[in-house]
Amino acid sequence: MGLGKDYASQECSLARTLEVVGERWTLLVVRDAFYGVRRYNDFLVHLGIPRAVLADRLQTLERAGVLERQPYQTSPQRYEYVLAGRGLALWPVVRSMIQWGDENLDGARRLRVFVHALCGSELGPSGECSTCGEPAVAPRDVEMLPGPDLDTARTDSDAVSRALLQPHRLLRPVNVERAAT
Numbered sequence: 001m002g003l004g005k006d007y008a009s010q011e012c013s014l015a016r017t018l019e020v021v022g023e024r025w026t027l028l029v030v031r032d033a034f035y036g037v038r039r040y041n042d043f044l045v046h047l048g049i050p051r052a053v054l055a056d057r058l059q060t061l062e063r064a065g066v067l068e069r070q071p072y073q074t075s076p077q078r079y080e081y082v083l084a085g086r087g088l089a090l091w092p093v094v095r096s097m098i099q100w101g102d103e104n105l106d107g108a109r110r111l112r113v114f115v116h117a118l119c120g121s122e123l124g125p126s127g128e129c130s131t132c133g134e135p136a137v138a139p140r141d142v143e144m145l146p147g148p149d150l151d152t153a154r155t156d157s158d159a160v161s162r163a164l165l166q167p168h169r170l171l172r173p174v175n176v177e178r179a180a181t
């Protein structure tokens with residue numbers, strides 16, 4: 001029997017979660033949403049993802065209540081994507097997976113450091129701030145700083161990557177320079 005496309009026979013919540021976020025690229029879209037990427041074209045250039053795949057992942061995430069579309073322009077109507085409640089609830093997952101990679105993968109590089117914006121202390125291994133005694137710092141209170149291995153001198157990167165070389169509060173729209181149209 002071939003490997004099924006989904007985990008329909010699995011009742012475990014892990015399998016059901018993977019139905020939403022387990023496809024290639026999906027968690028990177030969610031990560032970018034935490035970083036403040038909102039617009040289709042910004043996801044496209046930052047991820048280097050095929051258009052059809054991005055459209056598919058955005059649709060899946062919207063249907064699952066992870067992202068929601070908000071209009072930012074009329075005539076023509078254009079939408080941006082922001083994290084909804086179920087998306088915000090994925091912060092511990094995204095943060096833990098980045099940390100797991102930093103600590104466990106060969107050649108892992110520390111590109112991002114997450115600190116508690118209110119006090120400047122780096123988050124602990126469970127996403128806590130031990131300085132403030134805050135057991136789970138909410139993403140809106142997290143500042144992302146360039147990590148020691150982030151090459152801040154790179155000039156060939158895309159506009160989103162360039163914008164994220166600066167310290168950036170999670171969820172706030174990333175400040176992408178836009179060519180005049």
Ligand SMILES: [Zn+2]
Nearest residue numbers: 116119129132
């Ligand atoms: Zn703190």
